[in-house]
Amino acid sequence: MKAIDLFAGAGGFSTGARMAGVQVVWAANHWQSAVEVHAANHPEAAHVCQDLHQADWQRVPVHDLLLASPCCQGHSKARGKANGNPQHDNSRSTAWAVVSAAEYHRPAFAVIENVPEFVQxxxxxxWRMAMEALGYCLSPHIxxxxxxxxxxxxxxxxxxxxxAKHPLLLNLPRREHVPASSFIDLNAGNWSPIDKPGRAKATLERIANxxxxxxxxxxxxxxxxGSGLTGRGIHRPIGTITTRDRWAIIHGDRMRMLAANECRAAMGFPDDYQLPAQHRLAVHMLGNAVCPPVARDVIEAMRWAA
Incomplete structure (x- = not known):
């Protein structure tokens, strides 16, 4: 099976597809830095840096599976009206590139990833009717x-x-939960004292809680x-990794933010997956990525259901 990856970003969808035995032949993103990271980790695929609203789909290789992660910020509850997020911004329209690509190539399958609020x-x-008009039956899974x-x-x-005539209902595996302690290295990183001049009162209160x-x-x-008020134990999975530094490790009388390699592990990428050297850039890409093991399980379940 061959796949293309729209809005490929750092390459989580492509990595999961590769884990599932799928060959990714083409990947695209509008952000050059993300394209470079994807190409470094997936050199076997052709790469394009462009606005996919303007894509020339006849230049895209024939494929069986379309993978797509349209921009989610316009749908996410984390960036609603109160946070100045426009309710009709251009980011939402990226989903129509999926319809455009599917209309031209008509691959047998497509898997689209987004936040749950996408359906709202x-x-x-x-959008759903457009996909159905192309002959696709849609099956949403959270x-x-x-x-x-x-x-x-x-x-x-x-x-x-x-x-197909009927939507595919996936029989997804339920794997054992892996704790945050699996990727945290208490002997590494740049630590600072918790009680130091200038530490915010709200931070000290969260730490005390x-x-x-x-x-x-x-x-x-x-x-x-939620855990922003109480903290979270390391013997359970961490909360969502976002596009900016969010999680601090508290250990005794010192603290530090997660390192990029810890965020990479928290997202389920392989340890040897190449990231940008700049910490902020790496965290941004990881926070936007698809978790590869999830993509693997979804694709494998899709192939089995078909």
């Missing part, structure tokens, strides 16, 4: 990465589209609700 988009019914051996709770929507619940070693997010 006001134009989702029209998947938590932790259920697929990724040491992170990360809920995402995977829409499996098949050119965390100590009461989890002891001397735990994770504390820098923003958000």
């Amino acid at each position: 988009w006001s134009l989702y019914p029209a 998947v938590d990465a932790a259920d697929h051996g990724v040491p992170q709770h990360r809920q995402r929507l995977f829409i499996v589209a098949a050119r 965390g100590r009461r619940q989890h002891g001397d070693t735990f994770l504390a997010p820098y923003f958000g609700s």
Whole structure:
């Protein structure tokens, strides 16, 4: 089976496809830095850096499977109206590139990943009808990465589209949860004292709450609700990895942010997966990525159901 990867980013979907025995023959993204990272890790694929609204699909190799992760920021509840997120921004329209690509090539399958709120988009019914008009039956699945051996709770929507009479209902495996302690190295990184001049009062309060619940070693997010107020123990999966530094490790009287290689492991990428040298860039790409083990399990279940 051959696949193409739209909005390929750092390459999580492509890596999961490769784990499932699928050959990724073409990948595209509008961000040159992401294309370079993807090409370094997937040199066997052809790469294009462009706005996929303008793609010339006749230049894309023939394929059996279309993988796509349209921009999710316009749908995510983490960036609603209160955070200045426009409700009709261009990011939402990236989903129409999936329809355009599918119309030209008509691959047997497509898998589209996004946040669960994607189906609440006001134009989702029209988008779904467009895919159905091309002969695809759609089957949405909400998947938590932790259920697929990724040491992170990360809920995402995977829409499996098949050119068939009936939608494919996936029998996804439920794997054992992997704790955050599996990727945290307490002997590495750049630590700083917790009690130092200028430390924010809110940070100190979160740490105090965390100590009461989890002891001397735990994770504390820098923003958000839920565990943002209480911290999170390291003997369970970490919360969602985002596109900016969010998670601090508290260990005794010192603390530090997660390193890029720890974020890579928390996303389920292989240890030898190449990342940008710049920490901020690496974290941004990882926070936008698809968790490879989840992509693997979804693709394998799709092939089995077909």
